Structures are given as structure tokens and as C-alpha cells.
Amino acid sequence: MMIPLQFYLIVAAVLFCLGLFGALARRNAVGILIGIELMLNAVNINLVAFWRYIKPSAPAFDLAGQVFALFVVTLAAAEAAIGLALIIAIYRSRDTVNVEDVDLMKW
Amino acid sequence: MLTSQLLTYIAFFVLAAVAVLGAFLAVTLRNLVRAALGLILSFMGVAGIYFVLEAEFVAVVQILIYVGAISVLILFAIMLTRGIMSSTLSAENSQWVIATFVSVLVFAILLFVAINTNWPVSPAAAVSDLIPKLGTELVTTYLLPFEAVSLLLLAALVGAIVIARE
16 A cells, blocks of 8 residues: 555645744845745655656646645745845845845835 | 665655754754754755655755755855844843744644645656656646746846845
């Protein structure tokens, strides 16, 4: 008997919620990015677990879960690069990475 | 047969514990360099979970991209913006109570859905010669998203250089 699918989903849910907490509660912008990366990882665990346990109806999409996971990894890399570039730009112009001090567009 | 199943279970629980512990350290530690190291631990645990799921290629990509590239990028950003967070200020902002509440609520919902849904699990064996198939799929069935993603990577590359330039 294989490990039940629910175990993977629960691990992914724990990782997602830890990441969500980090993204919402961190003061440092880099900490927020760390939280977002954790959330993307949790989504990827779900995609790969569904690929392994549930067969799609059309055989052409046998590998859909893995391909989706690879695209998510690519997007996470692009997101991290842009996010960190933005943080460095903010740090250069405002001398802070505390998101509570960067509230120019907040009303 | 039974021993290998037992070993799979043990591997899964150890790797899941590593991933969750790393994630917990990454979101709670004050020192951001330590938090980033916790994040790397979590990434390694997740890569191990992919190995348990028999998705070797995704596992290796996870180690290469996340552990190898994204963690280094995050550590670089921490080094470049160092010494700015004062030690008297707490690591969490003023809305951390609401954040905890929202996280716990989302976790409860996800847990409910994961356990109460009747997943149509089919106990089929994993695909053999997976990596050649994956390569073929990427440039046939998924050609359009593949090209879109390469364009996105180019845009991210140029954008990151333009934004971070002095």
C-alpha cells in the first residue's frame, strides 16, 4: 500500500500556511519573499502528488502535473529575481527594507 | 516488500519533518540569514519528498534552482541590505495577530478539503523512462507555454538588471 495522498496534501497545507504567515506578518521585505517561496513550494508538492496519484482521462496529459511543477519553478525564479531587484532598488533610494516604512501608495 | 514500504513511510515522515521544521525556522527566526538557511533546509526536505513521489527530474530541478540559485539570490539580497533592521524592532509587523488567524483559518480549510474529498486515486505505477518523455512533451504538447516562459525569463532578466542598476 502506498502512502495515502492525504499525507502529501497535509504537508503541503502546513508549508503553505507557514509561508502565508511569513508573507503577511514579516516586517522585512526579504522575509516576505521567503514566505512567498514557501507557498510556491507547497503548491508544487500538491502538483507532483496529484500527478503521481491521479491519472488524467486523456493520455496526452499524463505528465501534466510535473510540467506544471516545472513551470511554477521557472516562475518562482523570475519572481525572486525581480522581487530582490526591487528590494535593492528601494533600499538604495529610501535606506530601508521595512515594508511599514514604504507606504507611499497606501491611502 | 513490507520492509521497503516501511522504509518509504519512514523516509516520507523524516523528509516531511525536515521540510516543516525548515519552513517554521524560516518564518519565525529574527536573524534573516538564519531564516534563509532554514528555507534551504525546507527546500531540501521538499526535494526529498519529490524523490519519494518518484519524480526524480522535478527533485533535481528543485535542488538546482531553489537550493542552488534562489537561496543564493536571497542571501545576496540580505547581505546587500544588512544592518538596517534595528534589533529593538520585532521581526513581525503590527498585523501579526490577524496574520496568525488567517493562516490558521486557511490551514483548517485546506485540511478539511484534503481529508473530506474523495480523491479518485488510481494506484498505477509511475511512468518509466520519464525524462525523455518529459523532454518530448515540453516541446510538443506544451510548446506554447514553454515559449511563453522563455520570453518571461528574458523579460525578468532584463527587468532585474534595469531595476537594480544604480
